[in-house]
Amino acid sequence: MDLSELKEGQTATVVRVGGDGPFRRRLLEMGFLRGTEVYIEKYAPLRDPIELILKGYHVSLRVDEAARIEVENVRG
């Protein structure tokens, strides 16, 4: 499942970050690693971007960027 398919208030575990080069690396450096828990805090009023909580901090990602993050174990 992709991170972008989740609803507000759901939590999931990162499996893999897709995409290419620098973008992918940046996401990993920001902590989107396999096994990391990500919580969907909210969608922006225009439904894009998404506010996420991981490793105790808040970060925003565009929907099409979140679509490149594969997650599992969706709950909440």
Add this chain to the structure above:
Amino acid sequence: MPKKSITIALAGNPNSGKSTIFNNLTGTRQKVGNWPGVTVEKKEGHLKTNGYDLAVVDLPGTYSLTAYSIEEIVARNFILDEKPDVVVDIIDASNLERNLYLATQLRELDTKVIFVLNMADLARERGVKIDADKLSELLDVPVVFTVGNRNQGTRELLKMIISVAEAEIDLPRTRRVYYGKDIEKAVGELSEFIREKTSAELPYHIRWAAIKLLENDGIVKERILQSANPQGEAILQEAKLKRQRLRDFFDEEPEIVMTDHRYGFIAGIVKEVVKTVSRQRVDVSRQIDQVLTNRLLGLPIFVFFIWAMFQLTFSLGAYPMDWIDAGVGWLGEGAGRILPEGLFADLIVDGVIAGVGSVAIFLPNILILFFCIALFEDTGYMARAAFLMDKVMHLIGLHGKSFIPMLMGFGCNAPAIMATRTLESEKDRILTILINPLMSCAARLPVYILLAGAFFGAKAGNVIFSIYALGIVLAISIGRLFRSTLLRGKVAPFVMELPPYRVPMFKGLVIHMWDRSKIFLKKIGGVILIGSVIVWFLSAFPKQVQFSRDYQAEIAGISDHYGSLISAAHGDLRETLLRKRDEAISALEILQATEKVEKSYIGRLGKVLAPVFAPIGMDWRGSVAVLTGFVAKEIVVSTMGVLYAVGADEDEKSEALKVALKESGMTPLSAYAMMAFVLIYVPCLATVAVIRRETNSWKWAAFSIAYSTVLAWVVAFVIYQGGKAIGLVQSSPSLCI
């Protein structure tokens, strides 16, 4: 021997409270400039303590030290090339795990590092307790606690800086990230290979160089190639081979695996040093965001904040603007009285004081605007604004953060362009800068008011609005065009942290505001000064003009003629005659002034350029007016006042000028074309100077001038010729837009 001067580099994640610590350390003794060759802000401060001279350099806030962004490259190069005595890493204690990512990379650079755990009070409130001794022991790095916004721990930090700078510490240290058996083997072998191949000093510590080569770091590769010649090729070849092997083995880029290992190492440390007390307190920041980024309320509140900012800027700013205006007038008058009449007095009064004054008048606006921006930034609201607006800006191929500069453009493009510094991607920044002047600034409004008022009567409001709309539509189309041609490339990813809200410190806000305003004053003052003098020269010279009539003689004749009549008349008649005489003289004087401008260099230039402007419905007077408008766009109005023979003191409300314009053969259509031209053509001198500064290139400044002027001509041409073609030539104000 104690070292007397110490250089300190402050590193840290964005939002780690780095600038607060910097302010605490250096106070207001700061120097703001750019890092050489790039438009990343460089802040430097000095302080003296215990006989030491400390130079503190604030590195750009980064999450990592890869060569991912200019900021990271700048930060890394400073540490590697300038070799500061101590690197101080500011770590947000309430966000330890991610902040330690940069910390581990700093450790790998093998410089002297101090970790500062900032905002530990916040962390404790969130139920996180950090064992500093343990952290210090595990990473073999001294650790200091600070609370930046209460100025706590600054003294301890200073003491620590001095003792670390003086201490003999053996580098490299041992407690470092372990990248796993396979990568460590490759790193070891590559290090050995480099050692064998190079006898000369490498610019880097060898293990670090090996790691970076395996990560395929472009800058390190280039440096190795330069400094390890002729063995550089061989080293890169070997690194490539090892990279290939690792990639095949992991089925993944080695740098990704290494990132994983760093976080693994960090997770181990965090487990050891952090005690989480389960007493989770209310997260205030999250609750604020329940309102400020709320699905229904978020956007209206944002619009309100922006509205409030503009209100404050322009209505509150209007008072000091009047004072400055009066002050400039007073100064001009005073100088005119003191200086002996002549060329020098003209230069000072009409050139320097009037020219610089026309820009200095914007200072209150700029101070207030920058104060508001600093408030948005320091509270953390700026990130929310980008979060709210990203979807909209994405349509133009821009980042959410571009919204604020674009909006500020409606006030004044110069500070708006300076505000693009908040954008991380260079391409985003340049694109935002290039299309920013299409946001019609306040200085252009007088021109619209004059022309629309003269030719469109009651419909003036709608006509002016349509000009603003035209600017926005053009900005969107040009933005998309440039994005797909000149500045091709993906929009910067929106991996943006939403930091917790913070109560801003007044001192920080003022420093923030003043730093930027100072740049405006200093740099723009210089360019504006030169530009004003040039325009003054072009319109005041040649001094001796061959007039078509002998104005002096005619004026003298009128004086004589009325003189005898007046002396014979009484009462009302006398008054009437006096008025008539003055009117006749001033009409002649205006004619003379007009002819003088016509025959001045700028008038001649206007005549030469007239054929260029003819297809867009402008005569030579219009050409001269827009030429002088390059200094500041509101000057267009006063130039037209001179050229249309009603005197230079005319403003946009002048009835006489409106009548003169209508009689000059201008039509609503050509007026509209001229308004469009004024909207689009060359940004004013101040803006061009800021573009040069912010893009760090004359090329972009020249490009901005060229593209906007061509675009202005084309748009005005389409309006004028298109309008003529469909029959909109009548000069009555019945044209509907």
